[in-house]
Amino acid sequence: MARIDPEFRRLLENYNLDDLEAHSGPIYGVWKNFILAYLNPGWYRFSQENGGEPMISAEWDLGRSILDCMPGEMKLFYKSKLNDCLNSHRAWDYEFECSSDIFYRRYHQIVHPLGNREGLLIINSLVIERYHTLEDRPVRAADRSLYTDKNGMINQCAYCRRVKSIQEVECWDWVPEWVKQCPKNTTHTFCSTCFGFYFPKSMTISSSNGQAQGNRPG
Ligand SMILES: [Zn+2]
Structure with missing residues (x-):
């Protein structure tokens, strides 16, 4: 399976491809339309370690859009931030949680603009990995009657x-069984x-470019 679009190599001319390949975390490259054009080996390790993880799936391949896997609200904000990065030609970074049923994991993500607004390189690095603690996350049993909403969905x-x-x-519980494997009716x-935390009011949502227009909340 190809992991890099030959055309995309040109955008990575300022990077050492061997270093990107050896990076322990997932790195991916996308064209300006967010279509995947590069995946490093760390991407596949990450997918394996996060089975059922909603944002990343081993089924993804070059040619897929990275926005396809995201819930609506997330897609909107993420697309806006990526467009800002492309158009301003400034890197954007933030941290996100990606825990398993056993481990609390936190990643740092930095998004580099590539070429002349042609693509993005997205580099993820693990910054914290530790066992969950009961004080931090009291464990709840996977009791569907307590979590299935009136539409039959588990949120x-x-x-x-x-x-x-x-x-x-607005009470959100830690149910490790559903982190390991979420039920079919999960949204x-x-x-x-x-x-x-991730989308503070101070964070602006750009609509100054074509791709973000028409997608503002409301
Ligand atoms: Zn949350």
Whole structure:
């Protein structure tokens, strides 16, 4: 399976491809339309370690859009930030959580603009990995009657992987069994804490370019 579009190599001329290949975390390159054009070996390791993870799937390949796998709200913000990065020609970085049922994991992501607004290189590095603690995340049993909403769906946060309880307003619980393998009727969204953290009000959403237009919240 090809992992790099030959045309995309030109955009990586300022990078050492061997270093990108040897990086322990997932690195991927996309064209300006967010279509995958490069995947490093770390991408596949990450996918394996995060089975069922909603954002990354081993089924993805060159030619797929990285936005395809994201829930609506996430797609909107992420697309906006990537467009800002492309158009401003400034790198953008942030940290995100990608925990498993056993480990708390935090990654740093840096997005580099490539060429003349032609593509992006997205580099992810593991910064924290430790066991979850009970103080941090009290474990709840996978009881569908407590988490299935009136539409028959279980709502899981795309970042922290907690699920929304139907018993209380805005209560999100840690159900490790569903982090390991989410039920078929799971839908991915953001809990209020993650939404506030990752998308603070101070974060602007650009609509100054064609690709972000028409997608503003509301
Ligand atoms: Zn969350």
